Amino acid sequence: MSAPAATHPGRRARRRPRSTGRLVMVTVLALLAALLAVLAGLEALRLRELRAGRAAGEEALAAARAYAPDMLSYDYRTIDADLGRARGYATGGLAEHYRELAGKLAPTVRRQQTVQQAVVAAAAVESAAADRVQVLLFMNMGTTKVLPGEKQPQKQVVQNRARFVLVRSEGRWLVSELSTLIGNAPNG
Template identity: 35%
Template sequence: MSLAALIVLVLALAGVLGLKAWRGQEAEEARGAAANAGRQAAETALSYDYRTLDKSFAAARATMTPEFAGKFDETAKVAGELATKTKATVRAEVREVGVRDGDANRVTLIIFVNQTTTSTITQGKPRVDLNRTRFTMVRNGSRWLVQEIAGL
C-alpha cells in the first residue's frame, strides 16, 4: 500500500470517528435538554386546579405536540368535570427524571412524580400519589414537546 493510500485511509477513518463522536455529543445534549423540558412539562401537565381549569389545561397543551394535545383534551374534559364536581386541586412535583433512551430528535424519559390531591373526596386533607410515567419527547425546532405520556 502506498503512503498516499494509507494517508487517505487514515483521514477517512478519522472523519468517520469524528462524525460518530459529534453525533454522540449531539444526542447527549439532546437527552439533557429533553429531560429538563420533560420535568417542566410533567409538573405542568399533571397539575390542575378546579377553579382555573382552562388556564391549567392551556398551559399543559403548550408543552405538547398538536397531535398529543388533541388526545390530552379528551382526557382533560373528563378530568375537568370530575375536578369541578369534587373541587379538586392537583399539584405535581417531579422527584426524578431518568433518560431511558434517545437521540438528537426523540427522547424517552421515565419520570417519578408525586401528585398531591386535595378535594371533597379526600375531605380536604392532601393525598399524595407516587407515580411513575413515561414521557416521549420530540424536538420541534429549538423546543422539546411531549408526544406521549404513558403510565408504568
C-alpha cells in the same frame, strides 16, 4: 559485449522482484491508510452525533422537569386553564388528547373538587438523539378531593413515574408522548 548483456538481464531479473515487492507493500500501505481515514471519518461523525445527543438530552431533561408539574397538575377551580397550559407543552396527538381531556375530565374534577399537585422528585434521560429524547421522571403526586357521599376532602400522596418523549419543534422541546407508570412508595 556478450558478457555485459548476459549480466544485465540478470540484474533486471533481480530488480523486478524487489520493485514488485515494494509496489505491493506501498499499495497495501496506501489501502490501509485510506481505510484508516474512512474509519476516522466515521468515528468523527459518530462522536458528533453522540455530542448532539448529549446536548439534546440535557436540554430536554430541563424542559421535562419544567413541564411535568404543569402537565400533571390541575385544580378544579382552574381546570380549563390548567389543561390549556399543559397542551401548550405538547405536540401532535398528545396536544389533541389534552383538548379532549377538557371535555371528559373537567366535569368530574369540578364535581369532586379535585386538586392534584405533581412535584418532580428525580428525572433522568433514558435515550437521546439530536431531535428526540426520552425522559423518565419520578413524581410525588398529592391529590385532594371530595368523594360522593363524603363531606370532608380525602388526601392522598403517591409516588408515580412518568415517561416523556420530547421532540424538537421550531427551536423548542415539546412532549410528543406521555405515559404514567403508577407505583407506590416502598414500605419502610
